[in-house]
Amino acid sequence: MNEISFDNNWEQLGKYPIVTEHDIVKIRQLVRHHAKEARMGIVEQTRITTAVSELFRNMFNYAEGGDVLIERGNIDGKNALIVTCIDQGPGIEDLELAMSDGYTSGMGMGYGLPGTKRLVDRFEIQSEKDKGTIVRVMKWR
Amino acid sequence: MNIDLHEKKIPIIKIRDFLIVSIQVDMHDKLAIQLQSQILEEIEKTGAKGVLIDISVLEMVDSFIGRMLSGMASMAAIMDAAVVIVGMQPSVAITLVELGLEMPGVDTALNMEKGIEMLEERLSNYNTL
Numbered sequence: 001m002n003e004i005s006f007d008n009n010w011e012q013l014g015k016y017p018i019v020t021e022h023d024i025v026k027i028r029q030l031v032r033h034h035a036k037e038a039r040m041g042i043v044e045q046t047r048i049t050t051a052v053s054e055l056f057r058n059m060f061n062y063a064e065g066g067d068v069l070i071e072r073g074n075i076d077g078k079n080a081l082i083v084t085c086i087d088q089g090p091g092i093e094d095l096e097l098a099m100s101d102g103y104t105s106g107m108g109m110g111y112g113l114p115g116t117k118r119l120v121d122r123f124e125i126q127s128e129k130d131k132g133t134i135v136r137v138m139k140w141r
Numbered sequence: 142m143n144i145d146l147h148e149k150k151i152p153i154i155k156i157r158d159f160l161i162v163s164i165q166v167d168m169h170d171k172l173a174i175q176l177q178s179q180i181l182e183e184i185e186k187t188g189a190k191g192v193l194i195d196i197s198v199l200e201m202v203d204s205f206i207g208r209m210l211s212g213m214a215s216m217a218a219i220m221d222a223a224v225v226i227v228g229m230q231p232s233v234a235i236t237l238v239e240l241g242l243e244m245p246g247v248d249t250a251l252n253m254e255k256g257i258e259m260l261e262e263r264l265s266n267y268n269t270l
Binding site for chain 1: 169171201204205231232236239242
């Protein structure tokens with residue numbers, strides 16, 4: 001799997017920590033705001049907002065929080081909104097398993113990653129046991 | 142962006158046999174859980190036979206809120222009350238299905254009026270049994 005790169009020519013729109021559950025709400029509303037700014041339709045806005053809400057909650061529940069990077073960039077000629085979630089949590093031992101439909105960690109996130117992946121145009125994940133997880137999702141019009 | 146997230150309780154209104162709850166804020170997890178127990182307490186206190194939950198202003202329902210709603214429907218059913226979710230936005234419905242979230246036991250209606258009709262019908266069937 002390719003490493004998630006932080007060396008991009010993307011415009012940073014903000015970097016925020018997820019510490020409390022209020023942050024989940026606040027930052028997903030910010031993501032919606034940026035999706036609106038990017039003139040995405042209401043369904044697209046809802047998809048990206050819901051996707052990041054799932055990711056933020058994963059960080060909050062399993063990794064004691066993390067950081068969210070919101071960026072805007074050109075992906076294959078498209079104007080994309082890019083949200084990267086970075087945590088220093090326990091990591092995901094078997095990524096392939098975690099990405100397979102119907103998988104549940106047993107802690108109540110059965111739709112988790114595959115469901116989130118369906119809501120976005122691009123989904124990248126990188127995880128190392130005991131080091132943490134990085135998930136990057138992209139959405140364009 | 143300044144968002145007011147202070148712990149305001151979501152009001153529950155009783156009209157005849159029904160409780161009406163209109164969710165007007167983007168709920169964080171604790172608020173959602175609090176609403177769940179608030180509604181169950183109100184069912185117990187009032188003996189309401191039905192609960193209408195209006196989510197027409199909710200711009201998104203993620204798996205947590207979805208699970209909260211279906212959990213509430215099952216709990217209310219045990220307490221002999223039916224739950225109808227009213228006014229889900231099309232974009233929310235699309236996203237929920239794509240996410241893969243199923244909400245077993247949750248009845249939905251397009252709007253409040255249809256939701257009340259649904260509950261009244263159920264109640265009259267119930268009374269003639």
